[in-house]
Amino acid sequence: MHPQLQKLVALQDIEQMIAETQDQGKELEGMGFSIAGLEALKEKATKLAGEIEVRNLNYYRRLTGRFGHAVVPVVDNLCTGCFANIPASFVSATNENKLQKCESCGRILYWP
Amino acid sequence: MVIAEVLQHTSPELFLSDLKARNKPGVLSELVDKLVAGSPxxxxxxxxxxxxxxxEALGSTAVGPGVAFPHGRTxxxxxLTVLIARSRKGVDFDSVDGEPTHLFFVLIAPPQDSGHKYIKSLAALTExxxxxxxxxTLLAAEDFATFCAALRED
Structure with missing residues (x-):
């Protein structure tokens, strides 16, 4: 996987965890889970974001603001953000070294 | 959500009868290896x-007496995928009560799931x-089928 994509996936996972903890913290604490490490997790997200190329991070932020999720999985050759068809050529070996974007909605594509 | 619904997201291939790892990083690694091996x-x-x-950095998921619920979305x-594992000897998983952890219920969900199955499953299991x-009974269960049958009982 493209190393920048790997970091973007990790960042999106962590940022979703932070958002969910902020939204559902009481529910999680009701189940017995501690959320004491929330600030540490935010710091981890900031550090990870610092490892991402500025142009990629800016693009990720723009998409997150617009769609909620910037990186989306491709399932059955479909972008799961807008359900546009993704050409088979997108998964060719030559494309493994660059970020792939949906030609229809612009979201960053990820093959799980 | 009832436990029977939660168990629809696991399988015998996602059951580890006795973990080999003896510390938290090792357990997490072994659990993920099993997830990859057991789920296409x-x-x-x-x-x-x-x-x-x-x-785990947010807070240890070993919240039940002897039970941990590593979970999250990715x-x-x-x-939604559920993996069940046991450690007969017990391992230090930074549990809330400081006691060794013997049972592990791992819940991994996609970023979006309809009806919040993931949170409901987590709530059903912790309860x-x-x-x-x-x-x-679960610690003594002979195999996956016996384990699940015990979990389904009211």
């Missing part, structure tokens, strides 16, 4: 491991595992 839906080992490590899975007799 999961291929990106590092992404899943990184997410679970982040979740792009690396396409549907069910409050029962000390059940925990004892």
């Amino acid at each position: 839906n999961i291929t990106k080992r590092d992404a899943v491991l990184q997410m679970l490590e982040s979740r 792009l690396a899975v396409q549907r 069910k595992l409050q029962d000390a007799n059940l925990r004892k």
Whole structure:
């Protein structure tokens, strides 16, 4: 996987965890889970974001603001953000070294 | 959500009868290895491991007496997946009560799931595992089928 994509996936996972903890913290604490490490997790997200190329991070932020999720999985050759068809050529070996974007909605594509 | 619904997201291939690892990083690694081996839906080992490590940084998921619920959402899975594991000797998993952890219920969900199945499954499991007799039965269960049958009982 493209190393920048790997970091973007990790960042999106962590940022979703932070958002969910902020939204559902009481529910999680009701189940017995501690959320004491929330600030540490935010710091981890900031550090990870610092490892991402500025142009990629800016693009990720723009998409997150617009769609909620910037990186989306491709399932059955479909972008799961807008359900546009993704050409088979997108998964060719030559494309493994660059970020792939949906030609229809612009979201960053990820093959799980 | 009832436990029977939660168990629809696991399988015998996602059951580890006795963990080999003896510490927290080792357990997380072994759990993710089993997830990848037991579920065709999961291929990106590092992404899943990184997410679970982040979740543990938020606070230990070993909240039940002798039970841990490592969980979270990641792009690396396409549907809710539940893995069950045991450690007969018990391991130090930074539990809330400081006691060794013997039972592990791992829940991995995609970023979006309809009806919040993931949170409901987590709530159902944490509530069910409050029962000390059940925990004892689960630790002694011979195999996956016996384990699940005990969990389904009211």
